[in-house]
Amino acid sequence: MATLAPLSAEHPSGLIPSGQLWLPRASLTHCLRASIVRNTVGYRLADAQRLNHFPASPLCSLSWWFTGYSETLVPRTTGGVGHLGCERLPMPGRWVLTGPQTVPSTSWCPEPTEGLMVLMQPDALHLLTGLEPEALTNCVVDAQAALPADWHPMLAAVQAQPDNARRLACLEDFLEPRWEACRPEQPGPGRSYSDWAQHLAQRAALSAPGRSLRQLERRIKRWAGLPMRELRGMGKSEQAFFDALTAHVDQGTVSWAGVAASAGFADQSHLCRVTRRITGFSPQALYEGILRDEAFWAYRLWV
Template sequence: MATLVPTSARHPQGLIPSGQLWLPRASLSACLRGSMVRSTVGYHLTDEQRINRFPATPLCSLSWWFEGRSEALVADRPDTMPGLHSPREAYPGRWVLAGPHTRPSSSYCAAPTHGMMVMFMPDALHLLTGLEPEALTNRVVDAQTVLPRDWIAMCEALQTQPDDAARMDCLESFLEPRWQACRPAHALQAQRYGDWAVHLAQRAAVSAPGRSLRQLERRIKRWAGLPLRELRGFGKAEQAFFDAIVAGENQGSVKWADVAASAGYSDQSHLCRATRRITGYAPQALYEGIHGDEAFWVYRIWAQ
């Protein structure tokens, strides 16, 4: 079954446990990137601490709430991150499906909340459901209006499971036979974004007649929802993220020029622009938020 990643011993003082990251069983590693579970039930949070920050992502996600609920925070301007007093919008359904996002997003939980977000590789979701990730890009939709009927039954069954381990088992038992029936012959096992983008380009080159650059780009965008150039950008940003986390743990501080160079950016300014575009924050502000702000729990889970 899925593997629960242990919570880091270096949990920031003054913050509640970030949540749990479940990694899929090996047979589903090319289908799922992971599942994040977060519960604030039983903890006292200030209003500011009820904000949740999410980066832009090439992944698709399917989300459940078992207690409480979240609302989307809407930024006043495209170049700013929303705050506590920003407008709020209810998510569109009991279970929501989100496509790849080219911009960071934020949500707010007014009451104690327990929820789960399952992160799918977009090309895998396309094979499993027939949905076009491109049509879901930068959108969050009511899952009951777009998913096949057997998926809705699975969503209902998962909702009624007694605990998170049982929920993951329910999900994986549903997905495994369907994924084995439709998975590519040579599916990639390691799912770092950079490796996945390369593999996707190789699949596009051999999957159908027509190998012009335009035809390959169309094929990739149909499978993944984003152009290859943007997928490669996510790969570099992910590499920089993990390099910064390791540098901070080993050295106590981060030299951003070194991180930029090791991840393949032209210079530190290039890294700063990319980080702002994906997360809404400059690298140092993001690093400080991960280590001291409740709202950045998603990043802390990913760094475990």
């Protein structure tokens, strides 16, 4: 069954411990990356505290809301970050499927909300459903309209469960036999974006005739929705913030030049450009947000 990831020993002062990260059962570790739960029911939050910042990501997601709802905030500039003054769009359906995202995003919950977001590897979604991640890139769609008809009872069944453990068990019981029937024979990757991207490149090289660079890139983009260059950039950015949080714990301060070097960036300026493109924030602003701002709860769970 899915297991609740251990919480950090120290929760930032003044922030609510409302998020949970669940890890999939062993048989689904190369299909599902993780599941994120957010529950603000019972807390009094200011409008700005009900923002939800998310980075660009190669993952697909499937989302449910059990209490309350969310709205998408449309930034005024491409790649910008949504804020309370932005246009607000309703979610496209009761259940939402999101493809790989090349730009950061922000949502807002007008009232206390309890929701579940299941993060899926895009190549696994393709194998399970036949959907092309490339066609879903930067899209947020009605899951019931997009997914095959035999998935629809599962969507409703998860909605009807009384708690997160049973919701995730319901989903995993549905996915497990399907994944067993279609999963690739090659061993799966590690849990980081970089490991997964490397594994995807190896699969692309071995899976079909035609091994020119252009053919491999097309195959990877079809499975992942993003080109390899983008996947590698996200992998380095993820590693940079694991390094940054480790540095804070170990030393009480962060050397961004050192973080850039250890994560494989050309220099600190390169780290800043990539981080802003993926998250909408400079490394320092993102770091401070993770430590002090309610709206960065998803980043805190991830790192």
